[in-house]
Amino acid sequence: MTALAKVQTGLGAMMLGGRSKGKAVVGNALVEKVRERQENDFYPTPPEVFEALFRRFPHLAGTRIWDPECGDGVPARVMESHGCKVIGTDLIDRGYGTGGVNFLSVVRPKAGTIITNPAYDKDHPASFIEHAMRMHITEMWLLLKSTYWHAANRQGLYRRHRPKWKLELTWRPDFLGLNRPTMECAWFGWHIDHTRPETYHDLLAKPSMDNLDLFAPDPSGRVVHYRNDNDNDDAKPDLFPGHAATPDIAAKTG
Template structure:
């Protein structure tokens, strides 16, 4: 607690970690990664369609699935991305806002399937002595840091006060076509609306 405001929810409160993705983040990714995004992607934690729908509207073919059905149109429910099952064919990339408690496992699984992966994660995902060797074996292509805080992502079913975000987010991109060190760039979501 800081000044009476709870900064982080306990894992038990977060349940399956569903925090709908702000449209502002999705539109920004569509703009900043436009030249890199594959035509056919998979959103394996599609939730209510927050990433799927804007991508489809922009002309991308999107296969959508999730562990839990949350109303995303034309999606498959009951698929645990981290478990083996028949993969969709012809995919060029995976774009998702994964459950943060499984973020690294989502990246590992995605990179086993496709050459292009973009994940919306806390900027703090870059931190940690244990994660450093993993990043050295799993090199990033680009990190798009949101220079203006994204609108708050409240967990599904949240009925408390709506607050501004205290967390920095970034789009982390792994791209097999990239050579050299990762590129760090910034975006202001207000410029991509």
């Protein structure tokens, strides 16, 4: 029997609570399909989402960054490729960073800058923003739905903690790996010194990842951090065609 031909899902509905109903074509029959939310609201972020942010704001490179919902570590590898020292924590241990850490219970920040894709369970991002501001985080970037603030019950939060930046992705990230992404996303950025009554808007183009292999194994079995040649994007528009990423000199031993 032939397998699934088409599936239409509402990722936004799943990531904000509940289940997503869709229609699927199996053989010649049209059937209803209900897609359950991912366990623990884990929707891995494609690496190009973080790469786009770092290309737009190169001042983030080489800094100490806390990813308090680090997931499987893919975003951290992107940030490390830009020379960052990443402190990864998460409520669930997925093999990277320190598991069992509830961000909302942390009293002292582990770095002055936070960059993460927070879980979308219920209105977790609102609690996340409030808690980060109580800790006086210097700079914070959260990946959220582009329309996150389009809700009456979030206007108070917006007035209290107005983001400095909204950078809309010009593509839809494929969180489920189905090649049918549906959700529009944006990076929202806060800075402790931002007191003006406006948010700056811009667009982020989807970066090419062809010249960057973040996950190539080292023959010696060591864990190697790779230098990101995309840091020289302005100087080298055509970045090392067919050239593999270059191992950092200070490789970590396993």
